[in-house]
Structures are given as structure tokens and as C-alpha cells.
Amino acid sequence: MKTILLATDRKFWRQEQGSAKRISDLYKYLVRKKFDVFIFFIGKLTNTEIDLIKLAYDNEFKVFNKGCGFLSIDCNTTAQSDILIKGKLLLKKKTRLLRNLFFNKSLTAHNKQSEKLEIINFFSQEHQNYFRTVYQELNPQAIIVEYIRLAYLVQDFDKVGTQSLTLIDTHDVAYERYQRFRANGESEIRITAEEEKQLLSRFDVILAIQNKDKETFKEMLPEYHVIQVGHPSKPKKHEFLNKLPINITYVAGPNASNKRAITHFLEKVWGKLIAKFKHNIKLHIVGRICEELTDVELPANVQLTGWIDDLESVYEEADIVINPVYFGSGLKIKNVEALCHSKPLVTTTVGAEGLEHGINDAFLVSDHPKEAFEQISTLIESEEIRKKFSDKAYAFACQNLAEDKVYRELYQVLNNST
Known part of the structure; x- marks a missing residue:
């Protein structure tokens, strides 16, 4: 040994x-x-x-x-x-x-x-x-x-x-x-x-x-x-759930780029989504990033959960996963986890670093609030498109992200x- x-x-x-x-x-x-x-x-x-x-x-x-x-x-x-x-x-x-x-x-x-x-x-x-x-x-x-x-x-x-x-x-x-x-x-x-x-x-x-x-x-x-x-992360296929409200999930740790990402999303994108879909959507923010948001005035339909040891249940309940990060480095592990849980993912060019071969195939990328709003709206409105990106995320994970x-x-x- x-x-x-x-x-x-x-x-x-x-x-x-x-x-x-x-x-x-x-x-x-x-x-x-x-x-x-x-x-x-x-x-x-x-x-x-x-x-x-x-x-x-x-x-x-x-x-x-x-x-x-x-x-x-x-x-x-x-x-x-x-x-x-x-x-x-x-x-x-x-x-x-x-x-x-x-x-x-x-x-x-x-x-x-x-x-x-x-x-x-x-x-x-x-x-x-x-x-x-x-x-x-x-x-x-x-x-x-x-x-x-x-x-x-x-x-x-x-x-x-x-x-x-x-x-x-x-x-x-x-x-x-x-x-x-x-x-x-x-x-x-x-x-x-x-x-x-x-x-x-x-x-x-x-x-x-x-x-x-x-x-x-x-x-x-x-x-x-x-x-x-x-x-790596073990690819898994969760049962596809067609339910309301649509659960949009953000999982993150406590650092400056994550705080800036989610506060920018709340200011520039979430308000427009709420205006369009009202109570048919909710935003679930999970992880120690919640400690960084105590001074942020949260808009409607946003749930701060904080640390959860069982992320399996978080991803199981998620319908769409977001990671609107616009500065950082390395590989965004939260994106790897979302893909390995076969979830439709909307991220940015920075978030896609290291996963570029999956852009707009296994997951969606948008670098501007208008694009993010349109992509997430499409996923909310179409069960068929959500399922398509779920299947593609799983296939991508099996091919690229297995241990x-x-x-x-x-x-x-x-x-x-x-």
C-alpha cells in the first residue's frame, strides 16, 4: 500500500x-x-x-x-x-x-x-x-x-x-x-x-x-x-417533477464573487421574473452564502435556507439551477454538482470555464440580465425544454464528470x- x-x-x-x-x-x-x-x-x-x-x-x-x-x-x-x-x-x-x-x-x-x-x-x-x-x-x-x-x-x-x-x-x-x-x-x-x-x-x-x-x-x-x-460527482437522474411553483435554486459558499453574483441577479433579473410569473416561481438560496445576505433586502418569493448537510434533497427538489457568477477562477463546483444531478442549469461564461464543451447544449449561458431573464423564462414556461436540458445535463455528466x-x-x- x-x-x-x-x-x-x-x-x-x-x-x-x-x-x-x-x-x-x-x-x-x-x-x-x-x-x-x-x-x-x-x-x-x-x-x-x-x-x-x-x-x-x-x-x-x-x-x-x-x-x-x-x-x-x-x-x-x-x-x-x-x-x-x-x-x-x-x-x-x-x-x-x-x-x-x-x-x-x-x-x-x-x-x-x-x-x-x-x-x-x-x-x-x-x-x-x-x-x-x-x-x-x-x-x-x-x-x-x-x-x-x-x-x-x-x-x-x-x-x-x-x-x-x-x-x-x-x-x-x-x-x-x-x-x-x-x-x-x-x-x-x-x-x-x-x-x-x-x-x-x-x-x-x-x-x-x-x-x-x-x-x-x-x-x-x-x-x-x-x-x-x-x-467529479456521481451522475444521477432524479425523477422529473412537473409542479408549481417552479423551484429555481442557487447553492453557494460565502465569498465575494458569490455575493455579488446573487445580489446582481436579485436586482436585475428576479424582479422581472416575479412580475411575469408571480407566485408560480420561487428562488431557493442554499448554503453559507446566506450569511452574506443578512444586510440585503430580499424581494418576493425568495427563501434563504442556509447550510444543509443533505444537498441531495436540495437538488432533488430543484427545477432549475442558476449560477450567475461574473468573476472568479478555477472550476465552478456548484455547476458540476448541478449537471451531475441532471438539472437544467443557467450560468455565465465565467461559470462555464472548464465546461465549455457543454455550453448551450448541456446547459445555458448568459452574460447579461436580459439574456438570463429570457433563458430562465423559457425553462419556466416549457416542461419539455426543462426535461430536454435535464437529459442533456445527465448525458454530459456521465461522459465528462464521473469519478x-x-x-x-x-x-x-x-x-x-x-
Whole structure:
């Protein structure tokens, strides 16, 4: 069994945003494929976080953390559990099984990035030294680092005599993300293309989340191994429901681009839809994006649900899914999920990045409020057209978004590692 050390500073077990769900799904896939996966987590691991880990997984969760040392968490126990920390057996209090911990603002509040925050701000000599200690103890066949901000972990790694394959999971092109957010008046981690190139060059394999990113990285580093690893989801066909009111659904996490997207939609599109269809439609907003909308005056027929652990039921009830995002980067995981749930999807050109071959076939794209109004109106008015896009979404998902297809290159790379 090959050993993999996965390094991250995201509490990915919470799965409250697409990027966290991507890491969580990757972790579960590697475990199912019989890799021995250890997590190197930079951050505070409280009893609450351990409880949430136990809720999220059903295997032994092995994690190295500077504050706690090594923890082996038995995710099959839901009452009192024993946790091994640095060889000492500690008794943990009864696990709290309250799912609403996921939506407790005091626990899940996210940090706003400062405009002055640069990639160098993430460097920690303490964590770098600990990572090297863990590496020498574990001697993994492969190391996967999540996000370029943690690339410092493998800086000068040749000095420790590493034989491991090193991989960086980029999630997006960081300098492009910075430029896009800045152009829209939002802050993001400051990084230049040259800085990103230097950081990526520390790794043997670069993971791009979509084809456009892959081409960018290959232009940056033509001699390096770049592979495309998107986000998979199990395609499923829900029973087609012809009912009123028509349920238009938006699922999102709490970030600036999502807030701007849905508030713009409410201002420019939703009012016209309500004027035309009145009580025959409703807008269902789901996820931690709801925390960002407490200061927004909501128009008629808009329901804020907040965090729901069971997204399956959300998509089952949805008739049309929207993602009116107009700035961002990477792959829009909420779009992947909508297509894999065989739902008619209306998004934007930005939202379709990485899924371009499905535009206006598997889903609809509109970059202006008038177009969005017309496309959504057509779907509302025609059961036949909704069903057509449902069928096409499912076919697209089966062909492009199934797990074995998305992870194929990565699996081959990891299997061939020494």
C-alpha cells in the first residue's frame, strides 16, 4: 500500500465551499483506492473539529498537526473514543452529533483577505520544519500540497534527501484570480505570474482543475508534468417533477464573487421574473452564502435556507439551477454538482470555464440580465425544454464528470510513483 501525505490548511471536512469539498472528495477517493493517506493540517484542531471529522468520514482519519502531534481518529465511533496523540492515550469527551455545528457562525466565520496580503505572508518556518520532520518519519511515496500558498513546505526539499513524488493541487491560476478579484474591487492574495511560476517549479507534478488552467501552466513551465484533475460527482437522474411553483435554486459558499453574483441577479433579473410569473416561481438560496445576505433586502418569493448537510434533497427538489457568477477562477463546483444531478442549469461564461464543451447544449449561458431573464423564462414556461436540458445535463455528466474519468491521470501518476 502506497503512502500519501496530503498537506492543507483548509478544514475540508466541513465541505462548506466547493474548494473544501474538492479536497474532501479527493481524500475519500484516495482512501477507496487503497492508498494510505495521512493529512498534514496547518491550523487549530479542536474537539469540535474532531467531532466534525468523525461525522464526515467512516475510516481511520490520520492527521499530523503542529499543536497536537499525530492523531489517529476512529471515525466509526460516535460515543466516547480514544485518540492516540504522540503515543499518549487521551480520553475524549462524548462526540457532539449536532449537524448545526456546520452553520454556527462563531465556528465557521471566514477570514477576509487584506489587500496587502501577499503569498509570502503564509510562510512559516515552524510549519516547514515540522513538515520535514513528518516527511522523514513517514517516508511517503507521494506528497500532495493543496494550494500554492503552502508551496513553501517543499522549499529546498532536496536537502532532506526526498525521494517522494511532489504534487501541487492548484485549484486555479492564482495570479489570474488576484487580477480578476482586484478588477472587481475585491481583495485576494497578491501574487504575480513570475512568483507563481517559481513556486510551481518546486513540484514534480502540477494539478490543474480545468483545461484552460492546464494550458496556462504548460505555457509557464513547458518542461513540467501538468495534468488535469477536475471535480467529479456521481451522475444521477432524479425523477422529473412537473409542479408549481417552479423551484429555481442557487447553492453557494460565502465569498465575494458569490455575493455579488446573487445580489446582481436579485436586482436585475428576479424582479422581472416575479412580475411575469408571480407566485408560480420561487428562488431557493442554499448554503453559507446566506450569511452574506443578512444586510440585503430580499424581494418576493425568495427563501434563504442556509447550510444543509443533505444537498441531495436540495437538488432533488430543484427545477432549475442558476449560477450567475461574473468573476472568479478555477472550476465552478456548484455547476458540476448541478449537471451531475441532471438539472437544467443557467450560468455565465465565467461559470462555464472548464465546461465549455457543454455550453448551450448541456446547459445555458448568459452574460447579461436580459439574456438570463429570457433563458430562465423559457425553462419556466416549457416542461419539455426543462426535461430536454435535464437529459442533456445527465448525458454530459456521465461522459465528462464521473469519478474514474476525472481522476484517471492522477491515479496513473500516483500508481507509478516510487
